[in-house]
Structures are given as structure tokens and as C-alpha cells.
Amino acid sequence: MSVIKHxxxxxxxxxxxxxxxxxxxxxxxxxxxxxxAAFDEIIARTPPPETVSFEQGEVGGVPGWWCRPKHAxxxxxxxxxxxxxxxxxxxxxxxxxxxxxxxRAGAAAFVADYALAPERPFPAATNDIRALHEGLLARGYExxxxxxxxxxxxxALSFLTGGTAKSDRILGVVAxxxxxxxxxxxxxxxxxxxxxxxxxxxxxAEAAATYLGGHRVExxxxxxxxxxxxxxxxVRIHVGDAEVLLDDSLxxxxxxxxxxxxxxxxxxxxxxxxxxxxFAMLHAAAEALEDIGIFxxxxxxxxxxxxxxxxxxxxx
Numbered sequence: 001m002s003v004i005k006h007x008x009x010x011x012x013x014x015x016x017x018x019x020x021x022x023x024x025x026x027x028x029x030x031x032x033x034x035x036x037a038a039f040d041e042i043i044a045r046t047p048p049p050e051t052v053s054f055e056q057g058e059v060g061g062v063p064g065w066w067c068r069p070k071h072a073x074x075x076x077x078x079x080x081x082x083x084x085x086x087x088x089x090x091x092x093x094x095x096x097x098x099x100x101x102x103x104r105a106g107a108a109a110f111v112a113d114y115a116l117a118p119e120r121p122f123p124a125a126t127n128d129i130r131a132l133h134e135g136l137l138a139r140g141y142e143x144x145x146x147x148x149x150x151x152x153x154x155x156a157l158s159f160l161t162g163g164t165a166k167s168d169r170i171l172g173v174v175a176x177x178x179x180x181x182x183x184x185x186x187x188x189x190x191x192x193x194x195x196x197x198x199x200x201x202x203x204x205a206e207a208a209a210t211y212l213g214g215h216r217v218e219x220x221x222x223x224x225x226x227x228x229x230x231x232x233x234x235v236r237i238h239v240g241d242a243e244v245l246l247d248d249s250l251x252x253x254x255x256x257x258x259x260x261x262x263x264x265x266x267x268x269x270x271x272x273x274x275x276x277x278x279f280a281m282l283h284a285a286a287e288a289l290e291d292i293g294i295f296x297x298x299x300x301x302x303x304x305x306x307x308x309x310x311x312x313x314x315x316x
Contacts, residue, residue, distance in 0.1 A: 002263065003253065005241075008270040012282050016270055023197035031085035031207035033118070039084060040093035046277060052099040057110065060135025062128045064091040064112040067099040071106075076143040076300035077136055078102060078109035083150025083274060085179070085207035086117050086125060097277050101147060101174075104293020107300050109147070110136075114155070121213025126221055129159045137168060143300045146173045147292070149274045150245075151207075153178035154224065157235070157252065161227025162220065172234045172299040174292050177245055177274045178252070180224045182208040182217045186247030195242040198273045204244070225251055229259035236264050236295045238288045240271030266291065 008016075029035070048054070049069075057066045080098045082089040091111035102109035112132055115124035136144055146156040153175035160173065189201040208217065220227075235256065239249040249265050256263035268275065268284050276292065279285040 002257075003250070003265045003267060006266060006268045006284060006287070008268070009283050012284050013270060015281055016272070019272075020197055026197075028200045028203045029085075029198050031087040031203060031210065033087065036088045036090070039088045040090050043089070043093040043277070044096060046096040046100070047280070048096040049099045049103045052103050054095050054099065059110055059112070059139070060128075060131035060133070062112050062114060062132050062135070064110050065095040065098075067095055067102040067109040067111065069099075069103045069106065069108070072102070072108050073106055073300065073302065074108070075141060075302070076105075076107040076145075077141045078105055078107055078145050078147050078296060078300075079132055079136065079156075080109050080111045081114060081129070081146070081148035081152030081155050082111060083148070083152050083177075083179075084116070085204070086122075086151045086155075086211035087207055088116070089152075098147075100279070100289065101292060101296070104290065105145070105296035105300060107145075107296070114152075117211045117213060122211055122215050122219075123221060125155055125211075126159065126162070129155060133159075133168070133170070142169060143302075144170045145296050145299050146170060147296070148174075148178070149176040149277070151179045151211075154180045154182075154248075158222060158224040158227070160232055161224050161229055162222070170233055172236070172295070174296060175235060175237045175249070176276055176288075176292075177239050177243060178237065178248055179204065179245055180248040180252050182212070182222055184208065186245070186251065188247035189244045192242060192244045192246055196244045196272065199244050201244065225255055229256055229261050232256060232259070232261040232263075234262040234264075234299070236266075236292065238266045238268065238276055238292065240273065240275050241267050242270055243273045245273065 082094045091113045114128040253263045276288040
């Protein structure tokens with residue numbers, strides 16, 4: 001499989017050391033409704049890009065926020081699925097960060113407020129993604145890319161491997177620190193437990209139980225690692241090597257390779273969960289964000305769309 005490893009810079013090492021000092025002794029992130037306001041406040045600190053406008057909207061009956069760069073290609077779109085363990089997170093909080101992705105991709109992005117547990121547990125989020133996909137098709141978008149972080153990235157990947165979509169006009173996926181395995185059985189859950197300042201097996205297991213709402217983790221709609229990769233378009237993953245979810249990305253890439261699909265994983269030394277959102281502080285995050293923008297722009301370009309579609313069918 002295609003795994004690209006990036007060494008940490010001295011400046012990033014110092015910045016992360018300072019960040020870890022702030023987290024020292026603090027409890028891991030709790031995925032519960034009571035955490036929503038605090039989580040949103042942190043995510044929303046990302047400064048908005050100057051060339052992107054924002055407006056509330058709805059696609060397929062699912063509310064969210066549009067991020068519209070100036071001179072964006074109106075036939076291409078990025079559907080963004082935010083993180084938060086299927087329990088917290090919002091489109092309003094993520095819009096500034098996603099605006100930077102849209103700016104680099106040269107296409108509008110829709111940040112979806114998909115269903116969150118415990119109020120709307122599985123399969124409500126999966127149903128929302130199907131409705132979003134159909135809604136974008138109904139609006140006439142010719143080229144669609146999926147993008148997400150953490151649980152949102154896992155949701156995007158499960159949508160394409162769970163038999164709910166045949167990737168109609170979906171030309172590729174960007175996944176940042178994807179949470180793919182809801183059984184939290186990956187090797188890095190143990191090997192990176194002491195390095196990850198944000199997540200743990202226990203907190204993720206609690207979030208999974210809240211999201212599942214009584215459904216079994218073996219439900220085929222959730223079995224991303226054992227799903228159908230036959231129609232999977234190209235996937236680009238960025239993940240830190242200091243997070244408990246590292247193994248999810250590596251196992252997914254291995255499955256993709258076995259199925260003859262294209263999946264490139266960038267593993268960043270010392271980086272923690274969804275580090276690209278810290279692009280104003282970390283050089284690695286800025287580099288990852290640029291790579292994401294280049295990947296999406298290449299997928300969504302008018303001149304390359306037909307070729308990309310054919311490549312995704314062949315799995316090259």
C-alpha cells in the first residue's frame with residue numbers, strides 16, 4: 001500500500017510539546033451532548049478565509065453551511081462531514097476550516113449538519129448522507145468529492161463501502177484521522193494510548209455505543225473494513241502517528257490495496273488527531289492542507305474529471 005511518512009520539524013515538535021503541556025492531566029475528550037458548546041467554540045476559532053463567503057442552506061433536506069470561494073467552479077462540489085464521534089460537532093463551527101479547503105479546491109463546499117446521537121442514532125446519519133448525495137445530484141453537480149475528519153471521515157468511507165451508494169459522480173475522498181472501526185480493536189488503540197492527548201479506546205467505545213443506539217457493530221452498513229471496495233474512488237488520508245486511530249487508516253489502505261483501489265496514506269510524525277485544522281500553528285498541518293487542496297482540485301477539475309472517473313472504475 002502507498003504509505004508516505006513525514007518527519008516532524010523542530011518547530012512543530014516544540015509547538016506540540018507546549019500543546020501537550022496544556023492537555024497534561026486533563027481528561028480525554030468526552031463525546032456527550034454536554035460537550036457540544038465547548039467543542040464548537042474550539043473548532044470555530046479557525047480564522048475564515050478572506051475570499052470565501054458563507055451562507056446557511058439545505059441539501060436533500062439536511063441543513064448545513066455553504067462555503068463559496070470566489071470564482072469557484074459551479075459544476076463541482078465538496079461535501080464535508082465533520083468529526084465529533086457522531087455525538088458533537090456542527091457545520092457552523094466547522095465552516096471556517098472547511099472554507100480554507102474549499103478555497104484550495106476551487107469549488108464550493110457544503111458542510112452538513114447530519115444526524116447526531118443520542119437524539120438521532122444510527123442509521124440516521126447514514127440516511128442523511130444518502131439524502132445529501134441524492135440532493136447534490138438533483139442540483140446538477142457533475143463532480144463530487146467527499147471530505148471529512150474523524151467520525152465524519154469514517155462515515156464518508158462507510159457510505160462508499162457499505163453498499164448504500166455506487167459512487168455516482170463521487171470522484172474521490174479525503175479523510176483526516178478517520179474513525180473507521182467502531183469496535184475500537186485496532187492495534188494503535190493500545191500502542192498509541194500514552195501518546196494521544198485527545199482520544200482513548202474508552203471514550204471512543206462510549207461514543208460508539210451512543211451512536212449505535214442498540215444496533216450491533218457487525219451491521220453490514222458499518223463494516224467499512226470488510227465492505228465492498230469495488231466502486232471505491234481514489235482516497236487520500238492524512239493521519240498522525242501519535243493518535244489511537246492510526247491503525248484504522250493503515251488497515252483501510254491495506255484493504256483498498258487488496259481490492260485494487262487507490263488509497264494513499266500520509267502519516268505525520270508526532271501529529272495528533274485531525275492536526276490539519278491547526279494549519280496556523282503547525283507547518284505539518286499547513287503542508288497537509290495544501291496537499292488536500294491539490295488532491296481535491298485535481299479530482300474536480302473539468303479537464304480531468306472524465307479521466308479520474310475512468311481511473312476510479314479501474315481502481316488505478
